[in-house]
Amino acid sequence: MNRKILMIAFLSVLTIGSSLRNVVKAQQQIVVGAEQHRPQFHFSPKEHWMNDPNGMVYYKGVYHLFYQYYPKGTVWGPMHWGHATTKDFFHWQEKPIALFPDSLGYIFSGSIVVDEQNTSGLGKNGKVPLVAIFTHHDPKLEAKKVNTFQNQSIAYSLDEGNTWEKYSGNPVLPNPGITDFRDPKVMWYEAGKKWIMTLATKDRITFYSSKNLKEWKKESEFGNDLGAHGGVWECPDLFPMEHNGKTVWVLLVSINPGGPNGGSATQYFTGNFDGSTFIPNSKAEKWLDYGTDNYAGVTWSNTGKRKVFIGWMNNWQYANQVPTKKWRGAATIARDLVLDQIAGDFYVRSVPVKEMNAYLKPVSKKQALTLNKEIDLSAYTKDLNGRIKLDFGFNTLNSMEIALSNKEGNKLLVGYDTKTKTYYIDRTNSGASDFEKGFAKKHTAPRIAKSESGKISLILDVASAELFADDGLTVMTDIFFPERPIDRIKISGAGKQKLTNLAISSIPSFK
Ligand code: FRU
Numbered sequence: 001m002n003r004k005i006l007m008i009a010f011l012s013v014l015t016i017g018s019s020l021r022n023v024v025k026a027q028q029q030i031v032v033g034a035e036q037h038r039p040q041f042h043f044s045p046k047e048h049w050m051n052d053p054n055g056m057v058y059y060k061g062v063y064h065l066f067y068q069y070y071p072k073g074t075v076w077g078p079m080h081w082g083h084a085t086t087k088d089f090f091h092w093q094e095k096p097i098a099l100f101p102d103s104l105g106y107i108f109s110g111s112i113v114v115d116e117q118n119t120s121g122l123g124k125n126g127k128v129p130l131v132a133i134f135t136h137h138d139p140k141l142e143a144k145k146v147n148t149f150q151n152q153s154i155a156y157s158l159d160e161g162n163t164w165e166k167y168s169g170n171p172v173l174p175n176p177g178i179t180d181f182r183d184p185k186v187m188w189y190e191a192g193k194k195w196i197m198t199l200a201t202k203d204r205i206t207f208y209s210s211k212n213l214k215e216w217k218k219e220s221e222f223g224n225d226l227g228a229h230g231g232v233w234e235c236p237d238l239f240p241m242e243h244n245g246k247t248v249w250v251l252l253v254s255i256n257p258g259g260p261n262g263g264s265a266t267q268y269f270t271g272n273f274d275g276s277t278f279i280p281n282s283k284a285e286k287w288l289d290y291g292t293d294n295y296a297g298v299t300w301s302n303t304g305k306r307k308v309f310i311g312w313m314n315n316w317q318y319a320n321q322v323p324t325k326k327w328r329g330a331a332t333i334a335r336d337l338v339l340d341q342i343a344g345d346f347y348v349r350s351v352p353v354k355e356m357n358a359y360l361k362p363v364s365k366k367q368a369l370t371l372n373k374e375i376d377l378s379a380y381t382k383d384l385n386g387r388i389k390l391d392f393g394f395n396t397l398n399s400m401e402i403a404l405s406n407k408e409g410n411k412l413l414v415g416y417d418t419k420t421k422t423y424y425i426d427r428t429n430s431g432a433s434d435f436e437k438g439f440a441k442k443h444t445a446p447r448i449a450k451s452e453s454g455k456i457s458l459i460l461d462v463a464s465a466e467l468f469a470d471d472g473l474t475v476m477t478d479i480f481f482p483e484r485p486i487d488r489i490k491i492s493g494a495g496k497q498k499l500t501n502l503a504i505s506s507i508p509s510f511k
Contacts, residue, residue, distance in 0.1 A: 034325045034326045035326065036323075036324070036325070037323065037324050037462060037463040037481055038324070038327075038462065038463075038511065039313075039330045039461045039462055039463060039464060040385075040386075040387055040461055040462055040507075040508075040509035040510060040511050041090055041333075041359070041387060041461055041507050041508065041509065041510050042313065042330045042331055042332070042333060042461050042464065043065065043084060043086075043092045043310075043330060043331040044327055044329065044330035044331070045067075045069065045082060045084075045094065045327050045329070046094055046326070046327065047074075047326045047327050048069065048070055048071050048072070048073060048074055048326075048327055048328075049069065049070040049073060049074050049075055049076060049077065049327070049328045049329060050067045050068060050069050050070075050082060050312070050327070050328070050329035050330070050331075051067070051068040051076065051296065051312050051314065051319065051329055052067060052068045052109045052183075052235060052295070052296035052312050053065055053066070053067050053296065053297065053298065053310050053311065053312060053331055054066040054067055054068060054081055054109050054110055054111070054134070055081065055098075055110060055111055055112035055132050055134070056111070056112070056298065056299070056300040056301065056308075056310065057111075057112040057113070057114060057130060057161065057300060057301045057302055058300050058301070058302045058303045059114055059130060059160055059161060059302060060160055061087060062085050062086075062087060062160070062161075063085065063086050063087065063089065063300060063308075064083065064084075064085050064112070064161045065083070065084045065085070065086070065092075065310065065331070066081040066082060066083050066098055066099075066112070066132075067081070067082045067083075067084070067312075067331070068080075068081070068082075068108070068109060068312075069081065069082030069097065071097060074324075074325070074326070074327065074328045075320045075328065076319070076320055078101045078106050078139070079101065079106040079107050079108055079137070080097050080098075080099060080100055080101065080106075080107055081097065081098040081099035081107050081132075081134070082094075082097060082098070083095040083096065083097065083098040083161075085161075088355045088358075089308075089310075089333075089334035089353050089355050089356075090355065090356070090359055090510050091510055092510070095162070098132075098161075098163075098164050099132070099134070099155060099164055099166070102136075102166065104136040104138060104151070104153060104170060104171065105136045105137045105138035105139060105140075105141075105149070106136070106137045106138075106139065107134055107135075107136070107137075108134060108135035108136070108137045108150070108182050108183065109134065109135060109182065109183040109234075109235055109296065110132060110133050110134025110135055110152075110183065110184050110185075111132070111133055111134075111184060111185045111186050111298070111301060112130055112131065112132045112133075112161070112301060113130070113131050113133070113186050113187070113188065113195070113213075113301055113302070114128060114130055114301070114302045115128065115129045115130070115131045115156075115213065116128055119195070119211060119212050119213060120154075120156070120212050120213040120214060121212065122156040122158075122167070122213075123158065124158060127158045127159075129156045129157065129158060130156065130157045130160070130161050131154055131155075131156050131213050132154060132155045132156070132157075132164065133152060133153075133154050133172075133184045133186045133197065133213065134152070134153060134154075134155070134184065135150050135151070135152060135153075135181075135182035135183060135184065136150070136151050136152070136153045136170065136171055137149060137150050137182070138150075138151075147175075147177055147178070147179045148174070148175035148176075148177060149175070149179075150175055150178075150179075150180070150181040150182045151170075151171035151173065151174050151175050151181070152171055152172055152173035152181075152182075152184050152197070152199070152216070153166065153167065153170035153171045153172060154166075154167045154170065154172050154213060154214070155167060167214070169214065172213070172214050172215070172216060173197070173199075173208065173216045178201050178202055179202065180200065180201065180202040180232050180233075180234075181199070181200075181201055181202070182199070182200055182234070183199065183200045183234055183235045183236065183296075184197045184198070184199050185197070185198045185199075185235075185236055185237045185238065185298055186198075186213070186301075187238065187239060187301065189209070189275050191275060192209070192275035193211075194209045194210060194211055194275070195209065195210045195211070195213055196208070196209055196219075196238065196273075196275070197209070197210065197216060198236045198237065198238040198251070199236070200232075200233045200234045200235060200236050200253070200254075201221070201233075202232060202233065203223075203224050203229055203232070203233060204221050204222060204223045204224040204233065205221065205222045205223050205233065205236050205251065205253065205278070206218060206220070206221050206222075207219040207220050207221075207222070207238075207276070207277070207278065209275070209276070219275075219276040219277070220276055220277040220278070222251070222277070222278045222280075223253065223269070226269070226280060226283065227253065227255075227267055227269065227285060228255050228258050228259075228267050228285055229255075229258065230255065230257055230258020230259075231255050231256045231257040231258040231264075232255070232256060233253050233254070233255055234253075234254045234255070234256060234296060235252075235253075235254040235266075235295075235296040235297075235298060236251065236252060236253050236254070236298075237250075237251070237252040237298040237299055238250070238251050238252075238273060238278070239299060239307060240273070241307065241337070241338075241339040241348070242305065242339065243339040243340065243341055243346065244341075248270050248271070248272075248281075248339055248346050249270070249271055249272055249273040249278065250268055250269070250270055250337075250339070250348055251268060251269045251270075251271070251273075251278055251280075252266055252267075252268045252288060252297070252298065252299075253266070253267050253268065253269070254266045254267075254295055254296050254297070255267060256295070256316050257316070257317065259287075259292065259315075260287055260290050260445070261290060261291065261292050261441075261443040261444070261445075262292060262315075262317060262438060262441075263292055263315040263316055263317030263318075263438075264292075264295040264296075264315050264316045264317070265287055265289065265290075265292070265294070265295065266287065266288045266289060266294065266295065266296070266297055266311065267285060267286060267287050267288070268286050268287070268288050268348055269282075269286070270282060270286075270339075270346040270347075270348070281346065282345050282346070284345065286347065286348075287445075288309075288348060288350060288475065289311070289350070289475045289476065289477050290423075290443065290444070290445030290446075290474065290475065290476050291425060291443060291445075291466075291467070291475070291476035291477035291478045292315045292317070292443055292477075292478055292479075293313045293314055293315055293332075293464070293477045293478055293479045294311040294312075294313060294332050294475075294477040295311055295312045295314060295315060295316070296311060296312045297309050297310055297311025297312065297332065298310075299337065306336065307336065307337040308334055308335070308336060308337070308353060309334070309335045309336075309337050309350065310331050310332055310333075310334045310335070311331065311332040311477070312329060312330075312331060312332075313329075313330045313331060313332045313464055313477060313479060314329050314330070314479065317436065317438060318435060318436035318438075318439055321435040321436055322435060322479070322481070323432045323435055323481055330464070332466065332477055333352050333353070333356070333459060333461075333466055334352075334353040334355075335350040335351060335352060335353060335472070336350070336351050336352075336353050336354065337349070337350055338350075338351065338471075338472070340473065342448060342449065342450060342473070343450060347448060347473055349471055349472035349473050350468065350472040350475050351468060351471060351472040352457070352459060352466075352468065356389075356507075359507060359508055360389055360505040360506075360507060361505055361506045361507075361508070362503060362504070362505050363380045363381075363384065363504050363505060363506050364377070364380045364502065364503060364504040366501060366502065366503045367499075367501075367502050368498065368499060368500050368501065368502070369498075369499045369502060370496055370497075370498055370499070371394075371400065371491065371492070371493035371496070371497045371498070371499050372493075372496045373492070374490050374491070374492040375490065375491050375492070375499075376488075376489075376490050377390075377489045377490065377491065377502075377504060378487065378488040378489060378490070380489075380504045381486070381487055381488065381489045381504060382487045382488065383487070384487070384506045385462075385485050385487075385509070386460055386461070386462040386463075386482075386484075386485025386486050386487070387460065387461055387462065387485075387506060387507040387508070387509065388458075388459075388460045388486070388489070388504065388505070388506065388507065389457065389458070389459050389460075389504070389505040389506075389507060390402070390456075390457065390458045390460075390489070390503075390504055391455075391456070391457050391501060391502070391503040391504075391505075392454075392455070392456045392457075392491070392499060392501060392502055393453070393454070393455050393499065393500040393501030393502075394453060394454040394455070394456075394493075394497050394498070394499060394500065395452075395453055395497065395498040395500050396452045396453065396454075396495075396497055396498075397416060397418075397447075397452065397453065397454025397497070398416075398418050398493060398494050398495040398497045399415070399416060399417055399418045399419070399493065399494040399495070400415055400416050400491065400492065400493035400494070400497065401413055401414070401415035401416075401491070401492055401493070402414045402415060402458065402489065402490070402491045403488075403489070403490045403491075403492070404460070404465075404486045404488070404489050405486065405488045405489075406482055406483070406484050406485065406486055406487055406488060407484075407487075407488075408431075408482065408483040408484055409429075410429065410430050410431040410480075410482035410483055410484075410486075411429045411430060412425065412426070412427055412430040412465060412478075412480055412482075412486065413425070413426040413442075414426075414458060414465065414467055416447070416454070416456075416469075417444075418494070420444070421446060421447045422444040422445060422446055422447065423444065423445045423446075423447060423467065423469050423474055423476060424442055424443060424444045424445070424476075425442070425443050425465060425467060425476050425478045426441075426442035426443075427439070427440065427441065427442075427443075427478055427480045428440045428441060428442060430480035430481070430482060431480055431481040431482035431483055432481040432483075433481070443476060443478060445469075445474050445475075445476050446474065447469070447470065447474055448470065448473040448474055449469075449470035449471075449473050449474070451470075453500070454469070454470065455469070455470055455471060455501075456468070456469050457469075459507075460486055461507070462485050463479055463480060463481055463482070464477065464478070464479045464480070465477070465478050465479075465480065489504075
């Protein structure tokens with residue numbers, strides 16, 4: 001009898017235990033559920049599809065981000081311009097859709113300028129017009145194989161970017177017969193008192209100029225015989241930067257496919273621009289980011305000498321298949337671009353925007369250690385919900401590896417290999433990857449810095465890793481899809497390197 005009661009009690013404890021576990025599991029699934037893999041401090045739309053950042057403009061204390069958006073689905077479709085604003089690149093406010101497709105087609109990528117002097121005549125009653133210059137992509141002409149299906153058009157806003165009116169004389173730059181004719185990035189060229197449009201035209205860049213944003217004249221072409229050509233050129237950006245008092249022009253060109261680790265990526269050129277022609281000062285191929293997941297990025301306009309960049313944190317190779325449910329696509333962390341010179345050659349470094357510092361919460365004391373055995377940092381990182389910044393300094397950078405994992409056994413490896421002088425991110429066993437054959441891979445990037453010492457920052461936000469090595473000379477952005485966020489971190493290294501700095505910070509959720 002007693003044994004029977006005991007047995008019943010034991011069994012009910014077991015069932016209660018297992019049903020409790022089921023409840024907990026179900027709750028976790030609800031928490032994770034539709035929001036699994038949601039970045040917590042990067043911009044991503046509440047729902048539906050996004051790709052390229054567009055029309056980034058700073059105006060009256062607000063950074064506007066528009067983006068390629070399909071509000072009816074989570075795969076690419078008829079493109080609109082979504083809209084979000086921020087003052088610090090971390091708190092984002094999603095706004096109503098800014099531009100809808102019309103009889104001229106979908107609204108493809110483009111830029112926005114502040115037409116301070118009302119050169120366009122679109123301003124009224126003393127209101128400064130913000131003018132958007134974008135590509136109209138006509139799917140009907142495309143289907144008919146008429147090669148003039150992409151044309152440049154404009155729209156304007158008289159209420160600081162909140163609402164937009166398309167110009168009645170569109171398109172302002174009709175297609176001369178080039179199948180890929182898109183993604184205008186416009187800037188004011190003060191020395192010539194004119195606007196310059198940098199346009200991706202298939203396998204090259206074409207520069208146009210205008211006095212009023214409505215009539216455009218071809219200036220020159222660049223790049224059909226230079227740089228990477230594994231795919232079509234897209235989403236360019238042209239701007240001056242300074243280094244030791246010298247002005248150097250930087251030309252960003254996204255390319256798809258043909259990136260250094262497959263699929264889409266962004267290359268750049270440095271040189272001189274005289275208002276008409278861009279002359280590169282080096283033939284070397286340079287990449288703004290060697291990872292697979294920073295595409296179509298450009299800089300904000302109207303920010304003076306500061307150049308802030310944001311990219312689409314994805315790759316056309318698998319963008320339509322990544323395993324998120326309510327939304328697809330996110331932006332990279334905003335980055336300050338800095339011009340640098342190494343062994344006589346100019347490079348563009350990318351560093352997380354300085355606004356980030358205000359949100360970092362140190363969870364470890366800054367310390368110096370010898371890296372002669374594996375160091376387990378999990379005590380610091382186990383409760384951070386996958387929102388982590390790691391900063392390491394090395395007296396002499398030698399082979400080293402940071403292993404990031406969770407109890408599910410998902411593992412992301414980030415490291416440096418002295419033999420090949422390459423940094424790497426290996427996402428082979430980092431979580432879900434069956435949505436695309438080429439996803440589970442190791443990606444590499446050359447070390448550009450020439451110094452013995454090394455510096456590495458790594459930013460994790462649930463489903464992304466952004467590696468800034470040597471103060472952003474070598475950058476790698478990779479997305480990955482662990483079953484639950486990373487909470488265990490270990491670092492190991494060869495050859496008794498000294499870690500001159502080790503700092504771990506948590507980053508809040510802005511959701
Ligand atoms: C780049 C791109 C652009 C185009 C847009 C369409 O990712 O292909 O060239 O304007 O996306 O959504």
